[in-house]
Every structure is written in structure tokens, then in C-alpha cells.
Amino acid sequence: MKQKDGLSIGELSKQSGVNIETIRYYEKIGVMPAPDRSASGYRVYGADHLKRLSFVRRSRQLGFSLDEIRGLLRLVDGHAYTCAQVRELTLDHLTEIQRKIADLKRLKRVMEEMAAQCSGERAPECAVIDALFDTRPPAVEPSGRQPPMPTATSVMRRR
Amino acid sequence: MKQKDGLSIGELSKQSGVNIETIRYYEKIGVMPAPDRSASGYRVYGADHLKRLSFVRRSRQLGFSLDEIRGLLRLVDGHAYTCAQVRELTLDHLTEIQRKIADLKRLKRVMEEMAAQCSGERAPECAVIDALFDTRPPAVEPSGRQPPMPTATSVMRRR
DNA sequence: CTTGACCCTGTAGCGGCTACAGGCCCTAGG
DNA sequence: CCTAGGGCCTGTAGCCGCTACAGGGTCAAG
Incomplete structure (x- = not known):
């Protein structure tokens, strides 16, 4: 059986x-x-x-996130979902992704500027190190507040 | 005293x-x-x-990552760093960031396509749900292997 | 003398797994 | 029949970078 x-x-x-x-x-x-x-x-x-x-x-x-997935599954399991509900979740998620891309781009710019300052010679004063030691609040602030933010980075986990 | x-x-x-x-x-x-x-x-x-x-x-x-920072600090503490060493770390880091941006962009494209399929009407068949149920390997694969990858996402943590 | 703000240590929790340890089961080969 | 090996089981601990307690001690102002 x-x-x-x-x-x-x-x-x-x-x-x-x-x-x-x-x-x-x-x-x-x-x-x-x-x-x-x-x-x-x-x-x-x-x-x-x-x-x-x-x-x-x-x-x-x-x-x-697994929590969001639980939400999606609940909708699916109940057969109670409307396409609009699902789309809302999806679009929310898209906004998050967009924001993360923007943050990373800003990050990239700052790092590129730092690296460009760098002569590559041995030197007791390295521009990168100097920049890092700078006590002023850095130009790289996240674009906005974030909830638990557990998610989209997992795309990037090692396979 | x-x-x-x-x-x-x-x-x-x-x-x-x-x-x-x-x-x-x-x-x-x-x-x-x-x-x-x-x-x-x-x-x-x-x-x-x-x-x-x-x-x-x-x-x-x-x-x-804190581990990378430990590395930087060791260099600084020993006054033994060359600018080139620091630059290398920085450029490695830049490559990582670049890759993450690329991954997120790919992600974004897929999500947008999914959302575009969506009529928004209540319907027993939602395009997003269908797409998620698709068993085939998805178009969103991370671009490459990754080491521990603990890092650059922390930029995005809530303040 | 009391209140409240600060400080201390230590532990447990978050997300999303991964990696054991220490077992049981099942099949194939001798 | 026995054994070796793979697979499966449960349960726990670890990863990263914090954060949030619990349960206390200290210190300055009123």
C-alpha cells in the first residue's frame, strides 16, 4: 500500500x-x-x-522572507487570494529591491572615490585609511528606515 | 588622577x-x-x-565585515600596511558590491515581469502565483559563488 | 535617603540556514 | 547469514552582527 x-x-x-x-x-x-x-x-x-x-x-x-512566503502560502492555501493582494506584496518587494540597489550604488561611488585617491605606493598615510578614520558622519547613509530587513540579500548567498 | x-x-x-x-x-x-x-x-x-x-x-x-575590519586594523596597528594592500581590499569589496547590484537588478526585472502579468482582478489563477509555482529552475540565479557573504547588506540595516 | 540615570555581566534571540553527533534502517555483496 | 555503506532520524550548536533582556551595582541631584 x-x-x-x-x-x-x-x-x-x-x-x-x-x-x-x-x-x-x-x-x-x-x-x-x-x-x-x-x-x-x-x-x-x-x-x-x-x-x-x-x-x-x-x-x-x-x-x-520566509515570513512573506508564509503569507503568500496562506493566501494560496485558502484559495482566498485576489491577484491584487499578491501584486501588492510583489510591488512592495520591488520597492525594497529598488532601494537596496540605490544604497549599493551610493556605496559603490564612495568606495570608488576612496580607491581613486590611492596612489598604490607604500605610504604611512593612505587615503583610504584616512577616509575611514574620518570622524565626521559619512556620506553613505541608508536611504531610509528599514523593517527587519531579512530578505533579498539571500539571493546572494553562496549556492 | x-x-x-x-x-x-x-x-x-x-x-x-x-x-x-x-x-x-x-x-x-x-x-x-x-x-x-x-x-x-x-x-x-x-x-x-x-x-x-x-x-x-x-x-x-x-x-x-568585522573580519575584514580586523584585517584593516591589524595593518594599521602594525603601521605595516602599504596603500596597495588597502586598495586591494577596497577593490575586492567593490567587485562584491558590483555583483550584488547586478543580482538585484536581475531580480528586479523578474519581479517586474511577474507584476506586469497581473491583472489585479480577483482570479483563481494569478500570474504571480503561477510563476512562483513554476518548478523549472528560475531565471534568477546568483551570478557566482560567494564566500561567507556577511557584509555589504549591513549598510541597509535599519538605523 | 531616595530616586533615577547610568553602568556592569551574562545570556538568549533574530533570520535562514548549515553542520555536526549519535543513533536507526535498508539494501547489496560476500 | 553477516557486514559495509549509504541513507535517514532527532536534537543541538554554530554562523553574522548585532539587540534585548535580566538582575544587579554605582553615582549625582534633590
Whole structure:
């Protein structure tokens, strides 16, 4: 009486591209539902789990936090979402990304200026070091306040 | 026999713009040296501490990790740095930032495409949700491998 | 003498994993 | 049959850079 499409956690991991330990972690924090277990206690997944996990993975790659993903999943699970709700979440997220890009560009400009000051010779006075020692409030201030900001940087995690 | 310019941790915090707890944390992890103590055990800081802490703060704002900062400080402390060494660190850092900007831009494009598909009407089939459920490997892959990558995102932390 | 602001140490938590340790299970080969 | 190896299990601790307590001591003003 075994499922046709029963996947072990290892197979699910391969097919979804999500680490085994991460899958278990998602289960623990309630992002993935607890799957059935085999007689010996192994997790047995179905096609729906793969779908959901792919959703989570893709959303993570797009920089949604696990909390935001929980929100999206709640909408999806309840079949109660309107496209507008989802779009709002998406656009909010876009704004965040835009802001981060702007911050990084400003950062880049400052660093380039610093590096340009640098002769490259050995010198007891290095322009970069001098700039860093400057006590005045630096030109690089984040553009605005930020909520917990856990997210979009995860796109950049090492694979 | 008290120092002329003895600063309490609170005063140091105000003058440097670094949180009190963060200052103590920096001491614990060896980024800041342990200061003298008053008779009652209070930390007493001097002008050199303020300088160093400002250096750390500014470097953090420029996205250097505490580990990189330790490296910079080691160079500075030993007076053994060449400008070229410092510049190299800076340019490495710039490359990282550049890469993150590129990643975020790609991200932005994908999200915009998704949002554009969205009619905004209530609908059982939302284009964004569909896109997220898509099992195929998404178009948003980070540009390259990354080392620990703890850093430049901190620029974006809430103030 | 009391109030309140400051300071101390130490520990736990955040997000989103990752990496163990110390087991059990299952299959293939000898 | 036994053994070796892979996979799976749970649970805990670690990563980064803080932040937020809890539970105390100290100090200056009123």
C-alpha cells in the first residue's frame, strides 16, 4: 500500500534543489507541512510537496522572507487570494529591491572615490585609511528606515 | 588622577554613533581593545578609542565585515600596511558590491515581469502565483559563488 | 535617603540556514 | 547469514552582527 509517487527526503531535495536539512527546517518552522512517514519513520513526500517546496525556493530566490512566503502560502492555501493582494506584496518587494540597489550604488561611488585617491605606493598615510578614520558622519547613509530587513540579500548567498 | 578626556561608554556611544551594547560586543570579539576601568569598574575611554571606533563604524557602513575590519586594523596597528594592500581590499569589496547590484537588478526585472502579468482582478489563477509555482529552475540565479557573504547588506540595516 | 540615570555581566534571540553527533534502517555483496 | 555503506532520524550548536533582556551595582541631584 505504498504511494505511487512517494519521494524520500533525499529525492525531494534533488528534485527541488533544496538542501535536506533546509527541508526539515522548513517543516519545523511550519513552512512545509509534515509529510507522511514510512513504517520506519522516514518522511514520504508526494507531488504536492514538491510543488510547494519549489514555490518556496523560487520565492526565496526572489528575495521574499520566509515570513512573506508564509503569507503568500496562506493566501494560496485558502484559495482566498485576489491577484491584487499578491501584486501588492510583489510591488512592495520591488520597492525594497529598488532601494537596496540605490544604497549599493551610493556605496559603490564612495568606495570608488576612496580607491581613486590611492596612489598604490607604500605610504604611512593612505587615503583610504584616512577616509575611514574620518570622524565626521559619512556620506553613505541608508536611504531610509528599514523593517527587519531579512530578505533579498539571500539571493546572494553562496549556492 | 583621572584622565583629562575620560569618556564613559555612554559618551563614547553618543560621540561615535555606535550603540552601547555594540561597543561592548566589539570589545568582546576583539575589534575594540579593552579600556581602562574606573574604581567602580566603569569603562573609561580616551580619544584614541573614539578614533578607532569611528573607523570601525565607517568601515561597517561601507560594508566591510568585522573580519575584514580586523584585517584593516591589524595593518594599521602594525603601521605595516602599504596603500596597495588597502586598495586591494577596497577593490575586492567593490567587485562584491558590483555583483550584488547586478543580482538585484536581475531580480528586479523578474519581479517586474511577474507584476506586469497581473491583472489585479480577483482570479483563481494569478500570474504571480503561477510563476512562483513554476518548478523549472528560475531565471534568477546568483551570478557566482560567494564566500561567507556577511557584509555589504549591513549598510541597509535599519538605523 | 531616595530616586533615577547610568553602568556592569551574562545570556538568549533574530533570520535562514548549515553542520555536526549519535543513533536507526535498508539494501547489496560476500 | 553477516557486514559495509549509504541513507535517514532527532536534537543541538554554530554562523553574522548585532539587540534585548535580566538582575544587579554605582553615582549625582534633590
